[in-house]
Amino acid sequence: MIKLLVVDDSALVRKLLGGIFASEPDFSVSFARNGREALELLPKVEPDVVTLDVHMPEMDGLTCLDRIMAERPCPVVMVSSLTALGADATLRALDLGAVDFVPKPSGAISLEIDRIAPVIVQKVRLAAETPIRKSLRLAERVRARVRAFESRAPEPRIAAGRSPAASRPIRPRLERGAVLVGCSTGGPPALDTLLSQLPADFPLPVVVAQHMPSSFTAALARRLDGLCALSVVEVTRPMPLEPGHVFIARGDADTLLSSRAGEPFVLTAPASPAYLWHPSVDRMVASALEFMDPAGLVGVLMTGMGRDGAEAMTRLHQGGGRTIAEAEETAVVWGMPGELVKAGGADFVEPVHLIPQRLLALVG
Known part of the structure; x- marks a missing residue:
């Protein structure tokens, strides 16, 4: 069973995402309304994967992601709005260690969610299977390894x-x-x-x-x-x-x-x-x-x-x-x-x- 924590300040989005994963036989879903609640639930739920909204009150998604990666690393999929501001925040989230992102439903949300549901499920399922060693602060980890290799010529591979x-x-x-x-x-x-x-x-x-x-x-x-x-x-x-x-x-x-x-x-x-x-x-x-x-x-x-x-x-x-x-x-x-x-x-x-x-x- 894949334990999923859905973090979003919108009650409607929580309901729709919950409905998507409730129809999947291998998911157990918990919910949080903002980053602060998510951090409080982490030791109780021990999720295998988290979906995290970017813009939330009390504690936004980027701050929450940074804390998750530092305190209890686990695969995170960002739920991002398709705007220029959302794009910049998402790229920052990927740099902080998020595995992937999915577009946040827009317009008639209840209709849009059906169209993107298969992609959401696929990405979250894949993220849950991703070893955290590969998703934890990938950019920083790779840069550190590059520095370690700077004085060495690469062996032919x-x-x-x-x-x-x-x-x-x-x-x-x-x-x-x-x-x-x-x-x-x-x-x-x-x-x-x-x-x-x-x-x-x-x-x-x-x-x-x-x-x-x-x-x-x-x-x-x-x-x-x-x-x-x-x-x-x-x-x-x-x-x-x-x-x-x-x-x-x-x-x-x-x-x-x-x-x-x-x-x-x-x-x-x-x-x-x-x-x-x-x-x-x-x-x-x-x-x-x-x-x-x-x-x-x-x-x-x-x-x-x-x-x-x-x-x-x-x-x-x-x-x-x-x-x-x-x-x-x-x-x-x-x-x-x-x-x-x-x-x-x-x-x-x-x-x-x-x-x-x-x-x-x-x-x-």
Whole structure:
């Protein structure tokens, strides 16, 4: 039985969320109206997972999350409003140690909740199964490990069955090369670690598909831009695919690579129903393979549930490109990178803090 603590100041939201999980045979649900009540209930309920509203009276969700991670760490899923303010708070929550987030119902809540109920159940169930060592202050933990490794050269971690030749630098025409990154659950802290270590003169453009709503990806791009030497922008219109830039795919849509007058571009497109998650990693990589030489491409698949990106990156690998899968030891959820490894499409399997060094070695 999964013990769930629902923390929300709205009686209606508590009722609706309670109804969703009451219909699941393996959940036992308790409730708190704010962060203060939640902290009081933690030793009594001993929850396996907590859903936590961001904005509450007496004690808000971020303060409560910080206390949970310090006093009784357990997996937390944030329930966030789809606003710019909600996006910034959610990204901060993920940095503090929240495993994932779900959108807070808006408009006709009782109707909206039915639509998002399956996603809520899936994310909360997955969070309950996530070892807390992987969700507790992931960003701080990874940064500490990076500092410990700074004086050490990374040992080659070539995936099973791969030739040492795979570790040789790629030789793309730089104007036709790119790094393609896909991630989902646990992605924002992993992107912090990856992108903040790339220098301003990194020779390839980087395109990122992170599963997120459209109201969150602009905040993600702004946040990363403040952390990185590279310029980080959200893809909202056709943009030249230039080195020195990181292009964050817009949420609730798909981002494609294309060519205009012989020059590479990145652009946003309506989400395709042929793909389950958006922005779609598979569709992004497939679009690049249509006109770019795979030998000039590097695919990086990091933490996330499901298998988005595994199929297309396996094709990239088979075509002569390079692929890196995040290692299970640092992934919050080893779904997407694990599927790439199982498919035989990973050239390297690296902890997240060593992926930047691997990229730098590959692009010479």
